[in-house]
Amino acid sequence: MTLRIPRRGLAQAFALIVILMIDRAVSPQFFNLHLQDGRLFGSVIDVLNRGTPVALLSLGMVLVIATGGIDLSVGAVMAIAGATAASLADTHSLPVVIASALAVGLACGLWNGILVAVLRIQPIVATLILMVAGRGIAQLITEGRIVTFTSPDLVWMGNGAVFGLPTPVAIAIGMLLLTAAVVRGTALGLLIEATGGNARASELSGVGTRAMILSVYIWCGICAALAGVIAAADIMGADANNAGLWLELDAILAVVVGGTSLFGGRFSLVLAVAGALIIQSMNTGILLSGYPPELNLLVKAVVVLAVLLAQSPRLGDIQRFTARWRRTKP
Amino acid sequence: MSDSSAPPATRPALLDIRGLTKSFGALKALDDVDFTLGEGEIHALLGENGAGKSTLIKVVTGVFARDAGTVRLANREIAPRSAKDALDAGIATVYQEVNLLPNLSVAQNLYLGRQPTRFGVVREAEMKRRAHALLLDYGLDIDVGAPLASYSVAVQHITAIARAVDLSARVLILDEPTASLDRHEVEILFKVMRKLAADGIGIVFVSHFLDQVYEICDRVTVLRNGRLIGSREIAQLPRLDLIRMMLGRELAETTHERAASQPDTAREVCVSFKGFGKQGYLAPFDLELRRGEVVGLAGLLGSGRTETARLVFGAERADSGAATVDGKAIRLNSPRDAAGLGFGYCPEERKTEGIVAELTVRENIVLALQARRGLHRPLSRREQDEIALRYIRMLDIRPPDPERPIGLLSGGNQQKALLARWLATSPKLLVLDEPTRGIDVGAHAEIIRLVRDLCEQGLALLVISSELDEIVTYSNRVIVLRDRAHVEELKGDAVEVSSILAAIAADAPAAQEVAS
């Protein structure tokens, strides 16, 4: 099992450091930490804490993208799982609440996986169905209201602490370790990369590509459900309309910033999470700087553009083309 | 359409290609090829898969840059840098997949980018009138206002041809245009080709249907392994000779010694197929594969060689017959089933079906073994390294770096790594589809030696090759295919190039007179 940052992670590490330095420049107390009631506080902890939902989503998303797919439904799955957890929270014990929410996530992932792997529908279309329908399902669960709860157990999921770390952060670290153990501790990682790199060749080598694809969508659903539970626990309620809204895009962005190609193949769990942290440090930095939060969208767009340009296979072509054009110009 | 100035008595050269050369890395896809097309001539360009036909077309039309050689069109040297350049010069190409816009109308497709306008407004009616008149010339009386996609592939092809010719083409290149047409549609296309030829346009026709070549062409040029084998008048070329040009021995080529081992019926049968086949794909066949024996599959392109391999490996599901391994009935519904039974398959399309380009040589080598062991029994990194290094050494894969992405290796080394992928699973049966295609000469001989070695170690091998000389070298038995059926089995001394050629050409009337 390897969790080391591969050599190709240098760019992401560099980007994260630069952004953190900028954050520190706009807010000199950025790296200050203090312990209060057995929990650490500070801007860095804030980045980690706020970044948790997208980090969790990216753990599932990176595997889906590695197989050459995409999952647009994770935001909606967060809403469904959050609604499930919130409506059960005050009547059931925490394990039952979490298990139900995760089971719902698993079912969502299974649905997506069947559409993609068995019925061979294009992933973007297949998951769009649940992206649209999911919020309706969440509405049905909450009966159109914002469901609030007071169960201290579930509130702890969002606001408690484990070894000084906020519970969501501890959960995210746990999920990263678990996913890494499952993916790299078994042959799953290699077989997923092979499937994403060349599905036909993998199939002809005896790889069960269908099972591979099914399992990554299921895992993505479970990760999204967990993110949904945490998001609900954080605000002590479930909002079917807004929980996880647009977060699928942040998750995809995190994966892409983490260096995994949308065409599939090689992936890195650690770098996907790093991508989520890069996005969150930008968000937090802009909040701290006092600039209007709308600026956030612009900065994000610039980062996306930069990353996509850096990865574009046509970049070389364009350079060659302009060089030739310059040469042939009279 | 541009008129040629004076009507020719004999066919003057329209397109004249000399010494054309193009390499992809170490592979010479075209090696000093000459080609001459006359005015009003229909000229077949023939050769097996990978012979270099498409490369020739792409180099001539500027899609690829050439390494050496000259191209002259009507005595003027041209050097197009893109398909558009070539079109402007007068060379139009229509590929198998029609390159038009299916949602636009036929008329719009014909006049895209040059619609008749008045005061900047497209004159829809005028365009339709012209389009209709243009297609009438081609024997099509259709509603040109309907979307292109609503018509058959043949009509789409003719539309593409009409557009190309109307853009003042003097040379028309058709790369496998008939592959997806039925008999009637082929007739329509041929009528159009004859009409264009009568108008003085030179046509290059790529096809692997020899019947069609004999029906429509004046001349034929054959390529093999990127080299020019020859150019002949079709009327003076018996079919057996043509097939020999495509598959047979090249004089310059070193001939391999035939393996000494003779077929030994005492050897135990390990895999056997009875009445195995699939409707519309391959006629049912019987096939027995024995340990330590190489069975060669020979035939022309499209005769059913690759189809046999895919059925044997479960990549295509048979709908008749049964298969047994060591006498026991087996299920063979997927490559996964086949791999589980100890079969291995190196497909013909190495890039799209063989390698996972982005992964390392090590990962590519262990892939099949790992898939067979299952998720929960991962090979440790040490085991992977050990396996990869063992095969890199054994097969002399270069560079000997297990961590290099396999996509960066040459074709020959990729092929060896794919062999290693299956050898690592200790297979019973290995199916090799064109194992030496697109491989430089050095690696070529090595692969052949490897096939022999494997056979001696007791593996059963089923090998497809369009190089008859090569097949004869290592096969104990050769099965000849024609029209998607196994038609003949040659054993022992009968395994020689001339008898294989005769079997392939057996249905052709021209063959008898030459063979007798």
Ligand SMILES: Nc1ncnc2c1ncn2[C@@H]1O[C@H](COP(=O)(O)OP(=O)(O)O)[C@@H](O)[C@H]1O
């Ligand atoms: N873009 C390319 N890069 C590398 N090799 C190529 C490329 N295009 C063709 N080849 C190789 O060149 C050889 C000739 O291919 P091609 O001209 O397509 O054959 P044909 O059309 O006669 O079937 C083959 O071995 C093929 O693998």
Ligand SMILES: [Mg+2]
């Ligand atoms: Mg071709």
